Amino acid sequence: MSQDILTVDNLGVRYGGLVALNGVSLRVSPGQIHGVIGPNGAGKTTLFNAISGLTALSTGSISLNGADITRLPAHARTAFGMRRTFQSVQLIKPMTVLENILLGLHVDARPPAGQPRMAPGAPRPSALERAAEVAAQLGLSEHLYKTIDLLSFRNQRFVEIARALVSEPQLIMLDEPAAGLAGPEVDELRDMLLRMQERMGFAILLVEHVISLVMQLCERVTVLEFGAVIASGTGKEVMADRNVIRAYLGEEIDA
Amino acid sequence: MKIILLGAAYVAIGVALTCVVLFADPYTQYVMNLVLSSIVVAIGLNIVLGFAGLLSFAHSAFMGIGAYATAILMARLQLPYVLALPLAGLVSATVGVCVGLPAVRVRGLYLALVTIACLYFFSWVFVHWDTVTNGSNGMSVPTPAFAGIPLESDEQKFYLLLPIAALMLWLAAVLMKSRLGRSFVMVRDAELAAQTCGINVMTTRALAFGISAFYAGVGGGMFAMSVSFIDPHSFGMLQMVTQFGMVLIGGISSLAGSLIGATLLTILPEFLREFRGAEEILYGFLMIVFIIFMPDGIAGFLRRRGWIGATDLGGRAKRVRPGRSGGDPSVPAQSRLAAEMKKWVAK
Amino acid sequence: MDLPVYIVVGISNGTLYALMALGLVLLYKTQNFVPFVNGEFFTAGAFAALTVFKVFALPYWAAICVAVLCGAAIGFICERAVIRPLANSHHLSLVMATVGASILLQGVARIHWGDDIYSIPPIMSGMSVDLGGVPIALQNLIIVVAAVVLMAALYVFFSFTRIGKQVKAVSQSLVGAQIIGINPNRVYRTTWMLSGAIGAMAGVLAAPFTLLYPDMGSEILMKGFAAAILGGLTSIPGALVGGLIIGISEMLIGGYINTVFIKISAFVIIMLVLLVKPQGLFGTNTIGRV
Numbered sequence: 062m063s064q065d066i067l068t069v070d071n072l073g074v075r076y077g078g079l080v081a082l083n084g085v086s087l088r089v090s091p092g093q094i095h096g097v098i099g100p101n102g103a104g105k106t107t108l109f110n111a112i113s114g115l116t117a118l119s120t121g122s123i124s125l126n127g128a129d130i131t132r133l134p135a136h137a138r139t140a141f142g143m144r145r146t147f148q149s150v151q152l153i154k155p156m157t158v159l160e161n162i163l164l165g166l167h168v169d170a171r172p173p174a175g176q177p178r179m180a181p182g183a184p185r186p187s188a189l190e191r192a193a194e195v196a197a198q199l200g201l202s203e204h205l206y207k208t209i210d211l212l213s214f215r216n217q218r219f220v221e222i223a224r225a226l227v228s229e230p231q232l233i234m235l236d237e238p239a240a241g242l243a244g245p246e247v248d249e250l251r252d253m254l255l256r257m258q259e260r261m262g263f264a265i266l267l268v269e270h271v272i273s274l275v276m277q278l279c280e281r282v283t284v285l286e287f288g289a290v291i292a293s294g295t296g297k298e299v300m301a302d303r304n305v306i307r308a309y310l311g312e313e314i315d316a
Numbered sequence: 317m318k319i320i321l322l323g324a325a326y327v328a329i330g331v332a333l334t335c336v337v338l339f340a341d342p343y344t345q346y347v348m349n350l351v352l353s354s355i356v357v358a359i360g361l362n363i364v365l366g367f368a369g370l371l372s373f374a375h376s377a378f379m380g381i382g383a384y385a386t387a388i389l390m391a392r393l394q395l396p397y398v399l400a401l402p403l404a405g406l407v408s409a410t411v412g413v414c415v416g417l418p419a420v421r422v423r424g425l426y427l428a429l430v431t432i433a434c435l436y437f438f439s440w441v442f443v444h445w446d447t448v449t450n451g452s453n454g455m456s457v458p459t460p461a462f463a464g465i466p467l468e469s470d471e472q473k474f475y476l477l478l479p480i481a482a483l484m485l486w487l488a489a490v491l492m493k494s495r496l497g498r499s500f501v502m503v504r505d506a507e508l509a510a511q512t513c514g515i516n517v518m519t520t521r522a523l524a525f526g527i528s529a530f531y532a533g534v535g536g537g538m539f540a541m542s543v544s545f546i547d548p549h550s551f552g553m554l555q556m557v558t559q560f561g562m563v564l565i566g567g568i569s570s571l572a573g574s575l576i577g578a579t580l581l582t583i584l585p586e587f588l589r590e591f592r593g594a595e596e597i598l599y600g601f602l603m604i605v606f607i608i609f610m611p612d613g614i615a616g617f618l619r620r621r622g623w624i625g626a627t628d629l630g631g632r633a634k635r636v637r638p639g640r641s642g643g644d645p646s647v648p649a650q651s652r653l654a655a656e657m658k659k660w661v662a663k
Numbered sequence: 664m665d666l667p668v669y670i671v672v673g674i675s676n677g678t679l680y681a682l683m684a685l686g687l688v689l690l691y692k693t694q695n696f697v698p699f700v701n702g703e704f705f706t707a708g709a710f711a712a713l714t715v716f717k718v719f720a721l722p723y724w725a726a727i728c729v730a731v732l733c734g735a736a737i738g739f740i741c742e743r744a745v746i747r748p749l750a751n752s753h754h755l756s757l758v759m760a761t762v763g764a765s766i767l768l769q770g771v772a773r774i775h776w777g778d779d780i781y782s783i784p785p786i787m788s789g790m791s792v793d794l795g796g797v798p799i800a801l802q803n804l805i806i807v808v809a810a811v812v813l814m815a816a817l818y819v820f821f822s823f824t825r826i827g828k829q830v831k832a833v834s835q836s837l838v839g840a841q842i843i844g845i846n847p848n849r850v851y852r853t854t855w856m857l858s859g860a861i862g863a864m865a866g867v868l869a870a871p872f873t874l875l876y877p878d879m880g881s882e883i884l885m886k887g888f889a890a891a892i893l894g895g896l897t898s899i900p901g902a903l904v905g906g907l908i909i910g911i912s913e914m915l916i917g918g919y920i921n922t923v924f925i926k927i928s929a930f931v932i933i934m935l936v937l938l939v940k941p942q943g944l945f946g947t948n949t950i951g952r953v
Contacts, residue, residue: 094509111573113511113512114511114512115512134511134516135511135512136510136511136512136513136514136515136516136517137511137514137516139513139514140514144511144513147508147509151506151508151509152509153501153502153505153506155501155569156498156501160498163498164498164502164509164510164513165513167495167498167499167502167513167514167515168513168514168515169612203554206653221509224509225511282491339902368881369780371755415880418938419938421938422937422941424754424755425697425754425755425758426937426941427697428697428755428758429697429888429933429937430933430934430937430938432885432888432929432933433885433929433930433934434930434934436885436927436930437927437930437931437934440926440930441925444923553878553881554766557762557763557766559760560759561763564759574924587792591774592773592774592777592778593770593771593772593773593774593777593877594755594770594774595770596766596769596770596773597767597770597771597774598766599763599764599766599767599770600763600764600765600767600768600769600770601763601767602742603759603760603762603763603764604745604760604763604767605767606757606763607749607752607756607760607763608745608748608749611752611756641917
């Protein structure tokens, strides 16, 4: 019985009198792709911030790989195998793509008692090579020595994902990765994520507004509204849920 | 545009400076010594302000601490210069970390205010702590000696200071290419992402304070040796603004820029001695003009023209070489990885 | 000297610090950064007074008018030449630019007045008023009265004049103010001129009992900062309270402990407040802690 990668239990976040999240629970299994959707203001990004440690939580607990990370500061949580991206891309503009990806290796994302990923005796590639390889797998090789400000928006998003992936985490959290991408680019994103996930075996927690992407990728979906979970299940189940329909489209009023 | 290898350029500058010194009069030699100490101080300020993005006004206070520490270690503990200088740097660095650790918890503007308070506080200490700094009377710096030979003249001091400045410059370049240096920039530009990459923002910033203070301290010690007599009033706001000018005009986030700015702003005042107020007007005017029209400074201008490579932060990382997997190079490449490497390593 | 006298002088000094702080808070509330040039407004006011007396031999009230005009003019020039070109820059660039402006103005002052120290003969020397048995020097009284008049004038300005209300609007929401058609540049021009005038007024009030030299502004700027930070950079009443607290506690420390600590009390206060409670006594909690 494999342990969940991520367990969020009864998470609550308050800012003074404002309740941003209330009693949110979810579980992500190893290798699972789990979507988080909900109307604007539902608290999706707050949830991400609470899990990654950038926002303090008022109640509840978070476990990563079985370890309770609730009290840990943000920078200490990465050691347990978690990486994330941001809604607006957070890259160092004057640095090159390669250097930005290298930043993802600043601290190894492998959990303290992790399994070796390679056959024993295989050479362990150096940091530069790992970064270069991830870049190659995401189609960024030709841009490796360009500075970020020269890149298209789609490529910048891919660089940020590369930074998250290079340390071979067990869970990556993607905050609206498709935002701002054109139709074909969203397909490229989907294909890339599926390909990398098959290769590296990480779990994905995905916040998205592009429902088609969520349906294509996610095995499980959690729906938030006004800071609380209103539905959870497979994509199909959730889309048929009356509460979810109401949250997005409003109530039908019988005259 | 030809890209001049930065390393070769630095060597050329070193040679040029030496030639100037060989054939110049004692006063010019003295100014060259000041240039060298300013370069080290300016590099330090660039580390904390340019690379780490922290507006610290305390830098010239750390310089003063280094200057006094050097003089005291040499005079009272009879330490040779080559020992006193790095120790003075460590003293400054320690103070820098002590100031930095609480200070970096507040945001940019407030950090500026806290560090200004430090600047004035230490200036007051230099003037009033008679037992240690000799107060308003100033403190004289013993003549340094190398291998038993006392270095009395400015020219002799130059030959001691030049390798020190070169070493500090090289160390800074190594630092900025390292993991720690990159973490400074990440904390400056993408603080939240840095945290999610495992970087402890507060300790990284405090470390930036400490390292820059080390540079300020060493620069201060070099300054002390050049001037032979420390005036407690020399480490206040005017000195700080001059240092800002060096970094801004030379080019922020650029080691070459620190070199250019430090040289310019040490030599220029020499021409302005006779004109009252001219030094301040010039600095103020240049600062404003550069902030408005050339925020990258002179180095940024040169970089955009392609005259210097972007090897300062933001530039090319080392090329990836094949076969670096740590195995026996005679063993044929096993993985697809090595083949991929070969494809674009030929660039 | 005994306690009531310390308090009186403390209030008088504190009023000057409060005026400096007021200029700083005004600019921070509207433009969101802390300018470092306000010390030079103070210097301008003081030297304007010097010139008016020594060169033109005019009475005190004339000196005040001239000083205020000079301060406003310098504030106007600063805004137009230094601040406006940098309107969209990072606020740290703005701070550095004001540092440059400050040094430039000091240099300009030095051209004419050099490295010497000047003084103005006290206006009404030795005259003092008796208030409940406590002798109060007339100069101190003038300072407090002038400040109160200034406060009243500012209150009227912000509450009842069109441009005053525009300033308030911008300090609450820049975007909102622009949406309803307020020109922010006009507001900034006004706030800078006001800040300059207030700083210069503090200078001319202080001139009769202090030594004048071109970089006299830095010390009062630090006191102004300390007062503004203590009160909370977003609060005008806070600036006033902060100034008074610093003025009085300075005198008490100097009187009962050692005069040598008066100089650094401001710095120690700045450091302590920012590290313990960055929003000061009355400021809002949007500041500071990372």
